Amino acid sequence: MGTHRVLEFSGMKKIMLNIRLLLGRVYFRYRGIFRARMTFPTYSEKIGRMISWSNDRVRHATMALALERIRSESIPGSIAELGVYRGYVSRFLHEQMPERDNRFRNTSVEIVKERLKNLDNVEFRIGLFPDTARGLEHETFSFVLFDADKYDVAMASFAFFYPRLSRGGYFFLHDFNSNESDWGVSKAARDFLRGKPESIVEIPDICGTALFRKL
Ligand SMILES: C[S@@+](CC[C@H](N)C(=O)[O-])C[C@H]1O[C@@H](n2cnc3c(N)ncnc32)[C@H](O)[C@@H]1O
Secondary structure, eight states: OHHHHHHHHHHHHHHHHHHHHHHHHHHHHHHHHHOOOOSSOSSOHHHHHHHHTSSOHHHHHHHHHHHHHHHHTTOOOEEEEEOOTTSHHHHHHHHHOGGGOBOOBOSOHHHHHHHHOOOTTOBOOBSOTTGGGTTOTTOOEEEEEEOOOOHHHHHHHHHHHGGGEEEEEEEEETTTTSOTTTTHHHHHHHHHHTTSSOOOEEOOSTTOOEEEEOO
């Protein structure tokens, strides 16, 4: 009787072990579905948590890596966001790099201020770009996020930011692979970058962002 119980027990243990091994294998095979986090990110745990809770992990993580690279390569210049809406991404960028956060804003400035909370180093430019760029001709940028959708605004943003972007600086183009404004962003990028040494890199985020680094 005693021996029988011991055998039953060790049989159960074996089954449990096999189930654990099987679940481990399933997790390993499909972990991309369960877990989109990087194993060794260069950004902080707090930024990692913000990425996990964001509406587009791929885009947020790509921007976070870019900001850390700007820091590690000591690329000089401010951060600009053109097309702010209610400041969701503004908060994310400012959280990671509060020391260089000058950006262009319009729409509900109070909502954006409330979201950012810490307003040190933030310069509000309320109105429509390129008018809002007046007075910033001597500024240098390390990171530009263009998120204003339209062809002519994209062209104006290239004309203003490109010459002021530091070598190695990042230019993010939201809605590049998107039919928003009749593919305005990708048409503008193609027209502006023709003959320039930089090439577009596309990322598989929800809205089809692309980016280039200034050479
Ligand atoms: C898609 S929303 C930006 C969303 C924001 N980047 C985020 O992820 O939270 C586009 C914004 O671009 C703004 N916009 C469009 N044309 C603009 C211009 N010429 N100058 C400044 N902002 C502009 C719109 O008012 C709107 O707030």
